[in-house]
Amino acid sequence: MATKNVAIIGSGNWGSAIARIVGRTTKANPDKYGERVNMWVFEETVNGRKLSEIINTDHENVKYLPGKKLPENVFAVTDVVETCKDADILIFVIPHQFVTRVSKQLVGKIKPDAIGLSLIKGLSCVPSDGIKLVSDEIKEILKIDVSVLMGANIAPEVANDNYCEATIGTKDKQKNGALLKTLFHTDFFRINVVADTEAVELCGALKNVVACAAGFSDGLGYGDNTKAAIIRLGMMEIVRFVTQFYPGAQLSTFFESCGLADLVTTCYGGRNRRVCEAYVKSDKPLAVLEKEMLNGQSAQGPLTADEVFELLRKTNSLEKYPLFVAVKRICKGELKAKDLIDCLRTHPEYT
């Protein structure tokens, strides 16, 4: 079998952390992968030098992952087409609002049998009647198979080689699953592969909505019992949502790192939780708090809640998702945070 070339589309905090892993595994498996890993870098100037040049000379992304060396077989490339043209495996790890634009740039410029892997948590920003998975967005534009990798993976901890797990969801477990697992599975980053691609991806997007509810609970000073109930009911709404809109997933998939583990981490740490706690305590609008607290990043929970709400409204499903709906309404100021519990009390989970 010919070796596979790998390209990483994105070089932020998470992309750089992943480049550390992929650079090592490609080098360690010369029978499977081409050694050179191209990483697309959106060019900018840092301390008077070009970021791409810094990465290729000093092997460090000083802006987004300072203090951590990148393997020397990872090369910063500033042109996304150039980055990807010889790649057999395209790893997407850019903010989800750039997915459409970047994918369109690649149309006709990549290998026809390349496969994609999305590490992007969130839903695609497509003005539409419902929601769209980021992986589907890429798939539709590039006509390639797209798998996903999700899990409880805080980037600085991954970069620090702390032990953690992740889940790969791929329709082709046998072939692509094996190929992708070897690309990520290391002593400190343990991979499980499942076939429920959509479930894996939706867990990664919907957990942020649950984290908002956890943040409200923290802001209101409720205790551990209440937070545990919120996390649990949130998990059940995630399961219900996947079952309703993307049927066929195994319940066991929600016990993978992408499900249970990522949800818990996000509801205890995580920026959505933090911003929503502050929202309750400060009375400032969410947008202001995001600006003040997140250093240019956005909280995806409120956005996702909004998109999910639209789909639920159009499918007459609102009453089956009291937590998702309450988060949307609280974020929009249509409901007070203290009304959250009243929304949960008659949850359809209590049968």
Place this chain on the structure above:
Amino acid sequence: MATKNVAIIGSGNWGSAIARIVGRTTKANPDKYGERVNMWVFEETVNGRKLSEIINTDHENVKYLPGKKLPENVFAVTDVVETCKDADILIFVIPHQFVTRVSKQLVGKIKPDAIGLSLIKGLSCVPSDGIKLVSDEIKEILKIDVSVLMGANIAPEVANDNYCEATIGTKDKQKNGALLKTLFHTDFFRINVVADTEAVELCGALKNVVACAAGFSDGLGYGDNTKAAIIRLGMMEIVRFVTQFYPGAQLSTFFESCGLADLVTTCYGGRNRRVCEAYVKSDKPLAVLEKEMLNGQSAQGPLTADEVFELLRKTNSLEKYPLFVAVKRICKGELKAKDLIDCLRTHPEYT
């Protein structure tokens, strides 16, 4: 249908918190329950007065739940036979080391068609070849049906009417399930009933073992990713254990409050986590730390790990439960806490 009399065996922190709920629900449902709720109190002297007298006069358990009123239909009774003799529903909420002794005192002294409900987390202290569920211990001694109630229920928060959930496991969902649900389901304490009694009970016992591992991780300064991986692998060992030794449980039961929610709460708060974190940081023996930190209470995780280990050893199953086994060995000083991750790296969950 004749009304059912309720007795509570135990009056510690958790027993008293539960008495607040049961006192209210029995009063609110006079068609279902006798109004008078007997609560067995182990007599002691507090500020020169008998505790039972204080409870019956001031309606407050000043020793174990100070500052919270008990409903006036809850009566402290110091003789356990007297407490239970007219009861149709016996709620067991005593430390698990007293279960055998107390149950034996009741033999032949209770209504033959009474039903039991155990709120006791942990395994029964029976010198035996394996483990024994507390509910089975009661069942065998008293020859009555015994259900269980477990969940993410930190007693002071329940006493404070913070919103929370619990799971009742009962073989007879139709009849006993309905009867017990009404006895506990309030606006702030939401009950789900499932048929997987053993799974519900084992979740309540085994989570403490997982919490020890979470404590080690915290003590070692590992981050959120690692802790999430530990919680997840712990959950999978709980599922595996139940499946191996008490087969037949639904996977969905582990998503109830007794499963996911209680595990998460215990691994973030909880005394097992706390003591095990200190064990890593201080180098003092666990027994010393328990004495110093737990105010007379014991950490059940190390005990349970020990009992579980024996069963796994005898059934040649050790290699299927690397987390449970590591916790036992670290608690016993046979392994260093920092070796925990090495034990998890080749976990059978990574297929």
